Amino acid sequence: MRALVYLLTFASVIGLGFWAYTENYATQQALKDVARLNAEIADLREALSIQRAEWAYLNRPDRLRELATINFDRLRLLPLEPEQFGVASQVVYPMPTVVMPDLQMPVDVSGIEPLDEVQSP
Amino acid sequence: MTRTPLRPLARILSARDAGENPDHIERENIRARHEVVREKSRRRAEGRLLFLGLAFLASFGLIGARMGLLAASEPMEPRSAAPGAAILAQRADITDRNGRVLATNLVTHALYAQPKDMVDPARVARELAAIFPDLKEDDLKRRLTDGRSFLWIKKKLSPEQMQKVHEIGDPGLLFGPREMRLYPNGKLAAHILGGASFGAEGVNSAEVIGTAGIEKLLDARLRDPAQTAEPLALSIDLTLQATVTEVLDAGMKMMNAKGAAAILMDVRTGEVLSLVSLPDFDPNDRPNPLVKGDPADSPLFNRAVQGVYELGSTFKIFAAAQAMELGLVNPDTLVDANAPMVWGKHRIKEFQGKNYGPKLSVSDVIAKSSNVGTAHIALMIGGLRQQAFLKSLGFFEPSPLEMVEARSSKPLIPAKWPDIVTITASYGHGMSASPMHLASAYATIANGGVAVTPTLLRRSSLPDGTRLLSERVAADAVAMLRGVVDHGTASYARIPGYPVAGKTGTADKPKRTGGYYKDKVVNTFASMFPASDPRYVLVVTLDEPVDTSGTEPRRTAGYTAVPVAAEVIRRTAPLMGLRPEIELAQPNEVTAVSQNN
Numbered sequence: 001m002r003a004l005v006y007l008l009t010f011a012s013v014i015g016l017g018f019w020a021y022t023e024n025y026a027t028q029q030a031l032k033d034v035a036r037l038n039a040e041i042a043d044l045r046e047a048l049s050i051q052r053a054e055w056a057y058l059n060r061p062d063r064l065r066e067l068a069t070i071n072f073d074r075l076r077l078l079p080l081e082p083e084q085f086g087v088a089s090q091v092v093y094p095m096p097t098v099v100m101p102d103l104q105m106p107v108d109v110s111g112i113e114p115l116d117e118v119q120s121p
Numbered sequence: 122m123t124r125t126p127l128r129p130l131a132r133i134l135s136a137r138d139a140g141e142n143p144d145h146i147e148r149e150n151i152r153a154r155h156e157v158v159r160e161k162s163r164r165r166a167e168g169r170l171l172f173l174g175l176a177f178l179a180s181f182g183l184i185g186a187r188m189g190l191l192a193a194s195e196p197m198e199p200r201s202a203a204p205g206a207a208i209l210a211q212r213a214d215i216t217d218r219n220g221r222v223l224a225t226n227l228v229t230h231a232l233y234a235q236p237k238d239m240v241d242p243a244r245v246a247r248e249l250a251a252i253f254p255d256l257k258e259d260d261l262k263r264r265l266t267d268g269r270s271f272l273w274i275k276k277k278l279s280p281e282q283m284q285k286v287h288e289i290g291d292p293g294l295l296f297g298p299r300e301m302r303l304y305p306n307g308k309l310a311a312h313i314l315g316g317a318s319f320g321a322e323g324v325n326s327a328e329v330i331g332t333a334g335i336e337k338l339l340d341a342r343l344r345d346p347a348q349t350a351e352p353l354a355l356s357i358d359l360t361l362q363a364t365v366t367e368v369l370d371a372g373m374k375m376m377n378a379k380g381a382a383a384i385l386m387d388v389r390t391g392e393v394l395s396l397v398s399l400p401d402f403d404p405n406d407r408p409n410p411l412v413k414g415d416p417a418d419s420p421l422f423n424r425a426v427q428g429v430y431e432l433g434s435t436f437k438i439f440a441a442a443q444a445m446e447l448g449l450v451n452p453d454t455l456v457d458a459n460a461p462m463v464w465g466k467h468r469i470k471e472f473q474g475k476n477y478g479p480k481l482s483v484s485d486v487i488a489k490s491s492n493v494g495t496a497h498i499a500l501m502i503g504g505l506r507q508q509a510f511l512k513s514l515g516f517f518e519p520s521p522l523e524m525v526e527a528r529s530s531k532p533l534i535p536a537k538w539p540d541i542v543t544i545t546a547s548y549g550h551g552m553s554a555s556p557m558h559l560a561s562a563y564a565t566i567a568n569g570g571v572a573v574t575p576t577l578l579r580r581s582s583l584p585d586g587t588r589l590l591s592e593r594v595a596a597d598a599v600a601m602l603r604g605v606v607d608h609g610t611a612s613y614a615r616i617p618g619y620p621v622a623g624k625t626g627t628a629d630k631p632k633r634t635g636g637y638y639k640d641k642v643v644n645t646f647a648s649m650f651p652a653s654d655p656r657y658v659l660v661v662t663l664d665e666p667v668d669t670s671g672t673e674p675r676r677t678a679g680y681t682a683v684p685v686a687a688e689v690i691r692r693t694a695p696l697m698g699l700r701p702e703i704e705l706a707q708p709n710e711v712t713a714v715s716q717n718n
Contacts, residue, residue, distance in 0.1 A: 083618075
């Protein structure tokens with residue numbers, strides 16, 4: 001009986017020692033992972049702050065105004081004016097139906113061949 | 122253990138035979154037994170002492186070893202305590218009220234040299250001078266070879282410059298990481314932000330400290346490690362700021378002014394939505410302050426808060442409002458306005474020697490901007506009460522705005538307050554204040570009479586202010602100011618859709634040597650809109666403007682500051698989402714009849 005208790009105790013000591021060994025290495029690995037992730041987070045944050053700064057720089061009002069001026073023929077952007085506010089009654093409702101005018105004397109151009117080609121053979 | 126009897130029969134019998142006392146044998150045995158017991162307890166005590174000694178030795182040894190280890194080893198952060206959110210920035214960002222970035226940090230590098238490790242100082246000096254045009258080759262060579270072991274070469278490098286320095290390839294050139302303050306919007310809001318520079322510098326880092334503006338005043342907040350992740354939200358609106366700057370810049374050039382300032386403020390919260398002072402500067406490359414001459418000539422000078430001027434007739438409404446609050450007059454009361462008014466040895470005159478008298482209603486005193494009428498109202502109020510009222514509006518203290526410049530610009534107040542000061546102060550002469558003071562005082566009138574504290578920080582709740590005027594008086598005062606625009610000196614502020622109320626002010630500029638310039642003025646237009654329920658106050662100040670569009674140069678605010686302010690309102694009001702009010706045409710006789718039926 002006593003021998004069995006000793007045996008079990010030794011076995012459990014060896015087992016715990018092995019467990020502590022693996023846990024130690026697992027912890028060290030986890031700490032390395034955390035350090036690497038922290039470095040990565042710091043890098044990403046730095047990149048994010050640079051991009052935020054660039055976003056702010058590229059969207060500065062002076063530049064946007066210049067771009068709006070340069071691209072006026074495409075965008076037709078003008079400063080907001082009081083006249084651009086409207087009231088609900090200015091909106092046409094119901095939408096007026098667009099009446100197509102009657103087509104008089106339709107001209108069919110698909111079957112006409114050039115004159116000289118008809119005469120040539 | 123075999124127990125020996127105390128009186129063994131054999132020995133007793135033999136002792137009796139020998140005629141000895143058998144009690145001796147018993148005592149002898151008792152002694153021997155005691156001896157054994159004592160020996161046993163002695164050993165146990167010794168064992169305990171030894172154990173205790175060992176335990177103490179072990180614990181002291183452990184503590185000593187730990188202390189020695191701590192003392193001998195390099196300090197290191199415990200690595201298992203990984204920070205949740207590693208904060209990169211050491212200085213909080215500044216954003217506008219909608220979260221658009223006004224100031225942020227950028228990682229860059231500083232260049233330093235350790236000449237002891239340098240291979241070829243002459244070549245390094247030559248190549249560095251080629252990369253940085255502002256460095257002189259000879260100067261650099263001298264500094265690299267004069268025996269010092271360390272020197273800074275550049276505080277900030279761009280990535281391209283850094284690469285070029287790398288390509289020199291000298292081991293004596295080293296880079297230190299730096300965080301620099303970046304103002305992506307350039308000159309916009311330059312005076313508000315101020316600027317930042319490096320404080321204590323080390324190889325691995327340098328502290329960034331604010332040098333002016335809000336960066337300096339709230340330096341502690343911006344550098345507080347607990348709050349660096351949270352940007353500081355200003356009350357400024359970037360879009361409005363850009364628009365006001367654009368319009369004001371155009372207006373300043375059109376009116377040939379030397380400088381200009383504008384303040385746009387929310388009347389209920391006291392939030393400053395836009396604060397512009399021209400000429401401005403780039404906070405990324407802050408110019409040095411002037412060492413001689415007038416500081417107002419420097420672009421660093423903030424006219425909106427540092428420009429302490431006599432604000433002229435814009436003050437008249439305060440006298441009128443106070444007199445109404447005290448029940449001395451109402452808007453229709455006729456007051457003496459017979460010019461010129463003689464007070465002691467002083468003559469109070471009107472603009473261009475006019476005479477609006479003999480009697481003028483209080484509304485017309487404001488609309489026509491009568492000095493004499495205002496003087497009579499002020500005399501009714503009396504110096505003490507006038508002083509107390511102006512004080513409660515904040516005219517006697519530096520503005521509490523969150524900028525170092527505001528806190529250090531004290532208004533100029535006469536030391537004594539005789540009647541003549543009561544008279545001149547009522548129309549804005551003899552005491553000086555900044556446009557910021559004027560804006561917050563006008564906000565008090567505009568919001569129904571509650572004192573406001575101007576702020577550059579976004580507010581989430583309405584602040585409590587003391588009530589200075591009753592709502593009725595404030596409404597009457599706004600109506601009077603509306604009259605100034607409708608049929609008074611500020612007729613150029615009639616903007617379709619946005620009814621404006623306001624007051625013009627023209628003051629001669631004081632000479633530094635004493636007295637006033639004849640042809641240099643400061644023009645101010647303090648306005649509020651929409652007049653039906655004022656929500657915003659706009660103060661526009663032009664420094665030495667002159668309108669040359671007419672036959673003769675005109676220098677009154679009605680021709681200079683008012684059109685500029687009107688354009689500012691026309692452009693900014695839609696941006697703030699104010700719907701234009703549709704003013705119905707006065708019904709003519711025909712439509713009036715048809716409407717009545």
